Amino acid sequence: MRKLLITGGAGFIGNHVVRLFVNQYPDYSIFNLDALTYAGNLENLKDIEQASNYHFIKGDITNEAFIDRLFGEHQFDGVIHLAAESHVDRSISDPLAFVKTNILGTVNLLNSARKHWSNNYDGKLFYHISTDEVYGSLGDSGFFKETTSYDPQSPYSASKASSDHFVRAYANTYKLPVVISNCSNNYGPNQFPEKLLPLCIHNIRNNKPLPIYGKGDNIRDWLYVIDHARAIDKIFHHGKREETYNIGGFNEWKNLDIVELLCDIMDKKLGRQVGQSRTLITFVKDRAGHDKRYAIDASKIKEELGWEPSLQFEEGLEKTVDWYLNNQKWLDHVTSGDYQNYYQKQYQG
Ligand code: NAD
Ligand code: DAU
Numbered sequence: 001m002r003k004l005l006i007t008g009g010a011g012f013i014g015n016h017v018v019r020l021f022v023n024q025y026p027d028y029s030i031f032n033l034d035a036l037t038y039a040g041n042l043e044n045l046k047d048i049e050q051a052s053n054y055h056f057i058k059g060d061i062t063n064e065a066f067i068d069r070l071f072g073e074h075q076f077d078g079v080i081h082l083a084a085e086s087h088v089d090r091s092i093s094d095p096l097a098f099v100k101t102n103i104l105g106t107v108n109l110l111n112s113a114r115k116h117w118s119n120n121y122d123g124k125l126f127y128h129i130s131t132d133e134v135y136g137s138l139g140d141s142g143f144f145k146e147t148t149s150y151d152p153q154s155p156y157s158a159s160k161a162s163s164d165h166f167v168r169a170y171a172n173t174y175k176l177p178v179v180i181s182n183c184s185n186n187y188g189p190n191q192f193p194e195k196l197l198p199l200c201i202h203n204i205r206n207n208k209p210l211p212i213y214g215k216g217d218n219i220r221d222w223l224y225v226i227d228h229a230r231a232i233d234k235i236f237h238h239g240k241r242e243e244t245y246n247i248g249g250f251n252e253w254k255n256l257d258i259v260e261l262l263c264d265i266m267d268k269k270l271g272r273q274v275g276q277s278r279t280l281i282t283f284v285k286d287r288a289g290h291d292k293r294y295a296i297d298a299s300k301i302k303e304e305l306g307w308e309p310s311l312q313f314e315e316g317l318e319k320t321v322d323w324y325l326n327n328q329k330w331l332d333h334v335t336s337g338d339y340q341n342y343y344q345k346q347y348q349g
Helices: 012-024 042-048 064-074 088-095 097-116 155-174 196-205 227-236 257-272 299-305 311-326 329-333 338-348
Strands: 002-007 028-033 054-058 080-083 127-130 177-182 185-187 210-213 217-223 244-247 252-254 281-284
Touching: 002 012, 002 064, 012 028, 012 042, 012 227, 028 042, 042 054, 054 185, 064 097, 080 097, 088 097, 088 155, 088 338, 097 127, 097 155, 127 155, 155 177, 177 227, 177 299, 177 311, 185 227, 185 311, 196 210, 196 257, 196 311, 217 257, 217 311, 227 244, 244 252, 244 299, 252 329, 257 281, 257 311, 311 329
Parallel strands: 002 028, 002 080, 028 054, 080 127, 127 177, 177 244, 185 217, 210 281
Antiparallel strands: 217 252
16 A cells, blocks of 8 residues: 655646546555645545545645644655645735745655655655746747756746755755656646636636737647646656656647637537637736746657657647536636635736
8 A cells, every 4th residue: 555645636737636546546545635725626526535545634735743743644655746826927916925835835845755754765755746937938949858947937937946946955965755747838627717728718608808918929838637647647656766857738829829719619619609709809918027938848758758648739628618618616616706806906906
């Protein structure tokens, strides 16, 4: 029996990782630790919450004494660390929240892993989930490789870069067994509608403006979330210790193009006239310090671990739209309450 701690398992990517591990590894005990911030939602895990190898723990990774007790009590063999503040716009209005969770929270986990594993690192692994944003912003050409120098540009990416540095420093200084992956933009079911695609799906459905920052010519490299979860599984089981793996979709899109495609898909599904939803597109003030382009060179994980995306983008986007249209209750639930205040401040403030 392996005891595995997954942090942030009630969030967007986390719930897909938890589900994959709970279903694929019945002989593991999976502990999902999540503070249930605005971004964490146990409704995401309804289908597996009764599984005998799944356990939920509500708690905050910034609480040092609590994390230490948890490691002492459960003697985890592995950690997959996803818990984070993850939205760039929120990091611009409240950077300190990102320092606390993303840096202090990560260091707390590293300290407890180090303390409780110190007698024996055999079979142990601290797997830190990071982002391509730590590499900064690309011009018209080139790709982020594992060897690209860090150049974070937003408070969010600076906090993630810092946490990555701490993870590597613990490997170097204390020989903690670690692995890191840096992934591009994820899309798919259960993403909180503050992020571009679910926000636009929600607004198209409700005939509300689709806010496009600047000219809409920033480029992101999109990957279906379940393909990210598959990559995490590969790296957790077969990745080399102390290595970094970039994960990406080989799938670059300008923001405006992706939103137009989404409008066209939704026009069909909602029985609207061709082009109707595109009229909702509204250009708004650009994000401060907006990174121009992200693009991942994912050849290392493909060649060394045999991973590649399983879905074509249009297929993934259709599946995503279907999920949101079939899960209106979920969307209504997460957009009630605090979401309205956030939306007001971000887009109408
Ligand atoms: P998310 O915001 O949807 O979920 C984050 C989860 O962490 C939530 O369940 C939240 O409740 C939990 N959490 C936040 N603060 C916590 C704390 N102090 N203690 C315990 N739990 C806490 O984020 P996501 O999009 O699922 O991203 C997960 C991870 O993947 C993050 O580390 C992020 O940096 C990284 N990542 C995200 C993407 C992406 O496109 N979304 C891409 C690459 C990497
Ligand atoms: O690249 C990986 C990163 O992708 C992750 O590390 C982050 O956690 C995740 O949030 C995501 O960051 P982005 O800033 O790229 O994602 P977001 O969905 O916020 O924005 C995608 C693009 O769309 C970006 O260029 C900004 C733009 N945008 C976003 C919003 C919310 C708009 O034009 N309008 C919007 O309303």
